[in-house]
Amino acid sequence: MDYNFKAIEKKWQDYWEKNKTFKTHDDLENPKKCYVLDMFPYPSGTGLHVGHPEGYTATDIYSRFKRMKGFNVLHPMGWDAFGLPAEQYAIQTGTHPAITTNKNCDTFRRQIKSLGLSYDWDREINTTDPKYFKWTQWIFIRLFNTWFDENLQKGRPVNELTIPDEIKSLGDKEVRKYIDSRRLAYYENAQVWYCSSCRIVCANEEVLNDGSHEKCGNQVEKKYLKQWMLRIPLYAERLLKGIDSLNWPEGIKEMQRNWIGRSTGAEVDFRIEGLDESLTVFTTRPDTLFGATYMVIAPEHHLVDKITTDSYRKQVEKYVKQSALKSDLDRTDLAKEKTGVFTGRYALNPVNNSRIPIWIADYVLTGYGTGAIMAVPAHDTRDFEFAEKFNLPIICIQDPDVSDAEQRARILEGNECWTEDGIYINSSDPVTGIDINGLNKEAGIEKITKWLESRNLGRAKVNYKLRDWLFSRQRYWGEPFPVVHWDDGEISVIDEKELPLELPALEKYIPGESGESPLANAGEWLNVVDANGRRGRRETNTMPQWAGSCWYYLRFIDPRNDQVIFDSEKEKYWMPVDLYIGGAEHAVLHLLYSRFWHKVLFDLGIVSTDEPYQRLFNQGMILAFAYENQTGAKVPADQVTEKNGKYYNTQTGEELKQIVAKMSKSLKNVVNPDDVTEKYGADSLRLYEMFMGPLDVMKPWDERNVKGVFNFISRTYRFFAETGNISTGEEDIEILKGLHRTIRKVEDDIENLKFNTAISEMMIFLNLVYKKGKVTKETARNFILILSAFAPHLGEELWQILGHDHSLAYEPWPEVNPEYLKVDIIEYPVSFNGKMRFKIELPAEMNKDDIEKAVLADARSEKWTGGSKPLKVVVVPGKIVNVVVKPS
RNA sequence: GCCCGGAUGGUGGAACGGUAGACACGCAGGACUUAAAAUCCUGUGGCCAUAAAGGCUGUGCGGGUUCAAGUCCCGCUCCGGGUACCA
Numbered sequence: 001m002d003y004n005f006k007a008i009e010k011k012w013q014d015y016w017e018k019n020k021t022f023k024t025h026d027d028l029e030n031p032k033k034c035y036v037l038d039m040f041p042y043p044s045g046t047g048l049h050v051g052h053p054e055g056y057t058a059t060d061i062y063s064r065f066k067r068m069k070g071f072n073v074l075h076p077m078g079w080d081a082f083g084l085p086a087e088q089y090a091i092q093t094g095t096h097p098a099i100t101t102n103k104n105c106d107t108f109r110r111q112i113k114s115l116g117l118s119y120d121w122d123r124e125i126n127t128t129d130p131k132y133f134k135w136t137q138w139i140f141i142r143l144f145n146t147w148f149d150e151n152l153q154k155g156r157p158v159n160e161l162t163i164p165d166e167i168k169s170l171g172d173k174e175v176r177k178y179i180d181s182r183r184l185a186y187y188e189n190a191q192v193w194y195c196s197s198c199r200i201v202c203a204n205e206e207v208l209n210d211g212s213h214e215k216c217g218n219q220v221e222k223k224y225l226k227q228w229m230l231r232i233p234l235y236a237e238r239l240l241k242g243i244d245s246l247n248w249p250e251g252i253k254e255m256q257r258n259w260i261g262r263s264t265g266a267e268v269d270f271r272i273e274g275l276d277e278s279l280t281v282f283t284t285r286p287d288t289l290f291g292a293t294y295m296v297i298a299p300e301h302h303l304v305d306k307i308t309t310d311s312y313r314k315q316v317e318k319y320v321k322q323s324a325l326k327s328d329l330d331r332t333d334l335a336k337e338k339t340g341v342f343t344g345r346y347a348l349n350p351v352n353n354s355r356i357p358i359w360i361a362d363y364v365l366t367g368y369g370t371g372a373i374m375a376v377p378a379h380d381t382r383d384f385e386f387a388e389k390f391n392l393p394i395i396c397i398q399d400p401d402v403s404d405a406e407q408r409a410r411i412l413e414g415n416e417c418w419t420e421d422g423i424y425i426n427s428s429d430p431v432t433g434i435d436i437n438g439l440n441k442e443a444g445i446e447k448i449t450k451w452l453e454s455r456n457l458g459r460a461k462v463n464y465k466l467r468d469w470l471f472s473r474q475r476y477w478g479e480p481f482p483v484v485h486w487d488d489g490e491i492s493v494i495d496e497k498e499l500p501l502e503l504p505a506l507e508k509y510i511p512g513e514s515g516e517s518p519l520a521n522a523g524e525w526l527n528v529v530d531a532n533g534r535r536g537r538r539e540t541n542t543m544p545q546w547a548g549s550c551w552y553y554l555r556f557i558d559p560r561n562d563q564v565i566f567d568s569e570k571e572k573y574w575m576p577v578d579l580y581i582g583g584a585e586h587a588v589l590h591l592l593y594s595r596f597w598h599k600v601l602f603d604l605g606i607v608s609t610d611e612p613y614q615r616l617f618n619q620g621m622i623l624a625f626a627y628e629n630q631t632g633a634k635v636p637a638d639q640v641t642e643k644n645g646k647y648y649n650t651q652t653g654e655e656l657k658q659i660v661a662k663m664s665k666s667l668k669n670v671v672n673p674d675d676v677t678e679k680y681g682a683d684s685l686r687l688y689e690m691f692m693g694p695l696d697v698m699k700p701w702d703e704r705n706v707k708g709v710f711n712f713i714s715r716t717y718r719f720f721a722e723t724g725n726i727s728t729g730e731e732d733i734e735i736l737k738g739l740h741r742t743i744r745k746v747e748d749d750i751e752n753l754k755f756n757t758a759i760s761e762m763m764i765f766l767n768l769v770y771k772k773g774k775v776t777k778e779t780a781r782n783f784i785l786i787l788s789a790f791a792p793h794l795g796e797e798l799w800q801i802l803g804h805d806h807s808l809a810y811e812p813w814p815e816v817n818p819e820y821l822k823v824d825i826i827e828y829p830v831s832f833n834g835k836m837r838f839k840i841e842l843p844a845e846m847n848k849d850d851i852e853k854a855v856l857a858d859a860r861s862e863k864w865t866g867g868s869k870p871l872k873v874v875v876v877p878g879k880i881v882n883v884v885v886k887p888s
Numbered sequence: 889g890c891c892c893g894g895a896u897g898g899u900g901g902a903a904c905g906g907u908a909g910a911c912a913c914g915c916a917g918g919a920c921u922u923a924a925a926a927u928c929c930u931g932u933g934g935c936c937a938u939a940a941a942g943g944c945u946g947u948g949c950g951g952g953u954u955c956a957a958g959u960c961c962c963g964c965u966c967c968g969g970g971u972a973c974c975a
Contacts, residue, residue: 002926251892258891261974283975296975338973368974375975381889382973465974584969621969691912693901697894698968705900708912718927757902760911767911770928829907834956836907874955880906884955 003717005681009793013116021807022118024074028573034071035574036063037553037613039582039590040078042545043104045085048111049663050671050689050701055581055619057686058695058753060117062579064789065750067118068813074574075118076556078125079105080549084200087477090509097477097509101128111673115682116792118809123559127548128477132555134500135565136547137482139597140185141493144483146600147182148234155235155603158183176490184231184600187483187491190470192515194223199511201225201474222324225515228472228481228541232596236260236464239595247615249696252587259588261465266449268374268458270295270347273355275306279347282369282463285376286452287436287444289351290427291397292374293387295358296340299323300366307358309344316341316360323362338363338386349374350457351448352429361386367467377417384417398422398441469593471544476509476518478542484528486536501538517541549590550597553577553612571607576614584618591616617753620697622689624669626661629654634661636668660700671701683791684710690755690790712763713794716787719769720780720798727774738768739779740820746786747813755790762787777802782814830855830881832864840881848875855881 016022036059041052063075081104086097105126112119125132146155158179167178180186193202197218213220232239240260243253265284272279279295297304299320308316319341340361347358356374363382364373377387378396387394394414400422402408410416421441428435434451436444452458472481480501482494494501504525512520519526519540528536557574558566591613598612627635627647639650647656663670676685687709693699719725742765749758765783769775775783780802788795788808799808826844828851829836838860842851852873855861865885872884 254892255970258971263974265975281975285975363973363975365974370975373975380975382975385973463974587970691900699900702900702913705913708900712912715927756900757911760902763911827907831907831956834906834954839907872955874906876906876956880956882906882955 003714005683005713005793008797009114009116009677009682012793012796013113015796015807016116016118016809017113017121019807020122021809022075022120023122024072024076024120026570026573027072028569030072032069032071033074033573034063034066034579035074035553035577036066037075037556037577037580038077039580039586040080040549040552041108042080042083043101043108045089045100045104047104047107048673050673050676050685051583051622051663052112053115053673053685054622054689054695055583056112056115056117057689058617058619058755059579059581060686060792061690061750061755061789062753063118064792064809065747065813067810068785068789070812074123074556075120076123076125076559077112077117077119077121078123078552078556079108079127080545080552081105081126081128082478082545082548084475084477087475087509088198090476094508096505098128101126101477114677115673115686118792123556125552125555125559127479127552130500130502131562133479133548135555136479136543136551137499137501138496138565139551139601140479140543140547141482141496142604142606143185143230143597143600144183144493146184146604147179148184148231150234153238155184155600157604180491184234185471186229186231187226188229189224190227190229191222192225192227192470193220194225194515195220199474199513199515201515223515225474227470228539230469230471230596232469232593233464233466235596235599236262236466237462238599239466239592242595242599242611246611246613248613249616249618252584252591252616252618255587256592259466259592263463263465265445265461265463266452266458267370267461268350268452270350270356270374272303272307272358273346273348275345277303277306279303279307279358279372280370281372281374282461283374285379285445286448286458287424287427287441288376288379288397289349289374289448290424290429290436291376291378291395292349292356293377293393293395294356294375295347295372296361296364296375296383296386297343297358297372298364298366299360299362301360301371304343304360307343307345312342312344316343319360338382338389340386340390342390350452350455351432351434353431357392359386359390368465369463378411378414379417379419381417381419395426397424397426399425469596471547472541473544474511474515474517474540475542476503476506478544479547480519480542481539483539484536485539486530486534488534546590546593550594551601553580553594554601554607565606568606568608575607576609576612578614580613580616581619583621587618617696619695620693620699621662622692623660623698623700624663624667624671625700625702626659626667626669627656628659629656634667636666638668663701671703676703676706680706680710681713681793683713683794687713687759687790691759693756695753695755709759712759712766713791715770716766716791717794717798719766720784721801723801725774726777726780726802728776731776731779732772732774735768735772735775735779736817737820738765739782740816743782743786743814744816744821747816750789759790762790784808785811785814826878828855828879828881830858830861830883832883832885834882837864844878846877848877851875851877851881855883 038056038059059075063073066073081101086100089095089100090097127133145158147158147161149156161179161182163175163178167174195202195213195216195218197216198213202213202220240257240262243256246253263284265282266286267280267282268286268289269278269280304320338361340359343358343360345358346355349356363386364371375383375386377383377392377394379398384394396412396414398418400408400411400418401420407416411418424436424439424444427437434448436447439447449460453460480503482499482501483491484494485491504522506518506521508521509518511518517540526538528538530536554566554571557570561567594612598607599610601607602610627637627640629635629649635649635656640656641648641650647658648654649656661667673685684706688706691709742761745761746758749755784795784798785808795808824844825841827839827841829839831837840855840858842854852875864883870883870885874882
């Protein structure tokens, strides 16, 4: 009667595969649908680690539960398989990335299948499959052919774009330019990070804080290269508003809001003395205009040349050059020490026409606002630091709301910066007529903005941190852009009938020098001639890895459709995703990009929902124990031995401290799920992943604890597989109560994704079963059904032993009978002054007064009341009694 | 710096403002066994104490609200993650 998990698990995995037990049918008539999605993995060469199955098990339990609750469940899996490692391997060995990729996918598929996850494998997709990326390219064409109508706050096809007559009159080329300037996808010179050692352009997230490339460690440099960009900021307001309606963790929602970074303020125009130009700044504090004592423009600002006077030109040019060379490392390292240079030029403050100097400094960024600021050192800490360093005037214009008299004096004298609220002083001008003295911040902002608008000197403005999205990579292993660059300068997308545009075979995958993609060597593939004999060259950049993952949830709906991206009736049925689980590291970028594409597709009528992911949950990272010595040096786990709860270095014998750290090769503490399934079985792995702790927190893997759930599974098997333990006749009332409480707890916990407590409840029930020694077949049935969501192999096996000849996957979830949840006797804890002293059993329906009487009548009360009347008695029916007595 | 999390026994962790430590690991003791493993049973926060009881104390630290605080509020400490001068 031993629990032979190897044979059992193999048997049922084969059964599910053979019978296609988890094939999802597009039963569009069934109103109960549930789309449960995992963030699909990048199939790396190292295979699965125990972090992957955490989320997969959670969604699997949820899916199995929903199926048993009568839902039509869509639960697919696929591969986000483009990526640099396969390409680098190709460079080294000449092996085509597709070969490496498919091999890795095979490993991942085998490993995932060995966990008994209930995916519909007929829907498996792979982002590198031309049949898939055909539609990624198709979406790109949509983005290219869409503009954003600010008035309707909606993306629309470019052929609905009205061309102003004055543009039309300038000819076709200008019309083309006008349209191109509105497209959601555009092609432009952009500053990118370039790694000369790998010869590739890197995404920001691949550049480490010290300015080195995360893959090779070499310093990256900045470079201007022609790039595809997507105008995601146009959707900033929609993306921001949409967040509110989502059932996502608050922290993630907040991170997205911060990333979008909406701020309200005003644009203000400053005339430049001696030039017929004005300098526009964005400020959130137009109310502090009277405190503006200088201006700063970014070194890359387009007016730098014009503004700089001859006598300062040399210094300025030197400074601009220097800051261009600076990596982010230098900028942050020197963050405390601000640098800058005077241009020799002055601007005029619109509120009082005072002359204020224009400086250049790299603490002002080109990419945000207008790339120029008005500096108000008295009320902005960065401006304050800069002004102190360069001895620029600091004028306090706000009497601060502060109680400390000394601090107030320092602020008024301009010796300390004040960024909070206060009452304006020195904020009026008889000539221009503006006066905000005596007002506070809110009123001041409003008044001065109105004044600026009425004089056409400025305007209220909303600004976002969100920037255009750099959407091209100089790599081979990505989706080719369906784009042709024509000799006459026109850029066009290819006809949809020509999709997919597949990658050409190459002999070598080495990128070109100066940052060109390997596709630049693609020979004939590159050349295109149109019907009129016009020559063109294909785009050599490829799309970033985000592209395929931005919309894969849509393809799962109809993955084999080669006519359309997906059937829209099916899309209407399945969308939105009801539950999406993955790591928090994708909190911002993947989810934001994906929402952006979805909204564009929604505007174009291609999808039926405004948001793709209704409910999101992030699993916490799984960590592992690691060891360090007195000096904090890490010792690889294979050089550590345990003795009486202490840890020692096997080489040196020194005592080590156990810490919790990320799993890493160097620490030798990576846990491979294959090893765990080999030793304890897939059901134990699944159960332990869930039992470790709450799904959303980080937790350390501790193999010793796998034994706990393994014991539980073995005990379950030993009990229910032994027919002698199954009784006939009436079920024991305690068993019934326990069973129904367990069903209720488990179903509630699954809905709330609290799998750890669901499992412990089942353990409690099993302990009760062992105590009683026998259960009825009905009880066994019900318990096996709820357990099967967690440990499906064991569930199926016991189900069969009970005499069933088909899978339990679609059996109805056991009904809770509320009769058995009722309690007639409550054991009230009785506390005196908040301290629990004794317990008393009272009928559940007893009212407050009677409870009070019963408690005070109890002999044990006298010890605490001293026989006198208590000051107060708090009775919470069903919960607790608290007697307040005079403290002795 | 800023933003977001977190801190509960030897360990992983439970706990609608209502009995702190469920469940599990580990450990200790017992049963079974020639013995061990496996299994089953019992105990297990700390301190004091006992014939049986019982008492004190305890959720990172310091205050507060409340009949009652791990939970709510204010002020810290430490740890983890994100971000980098966002005007």
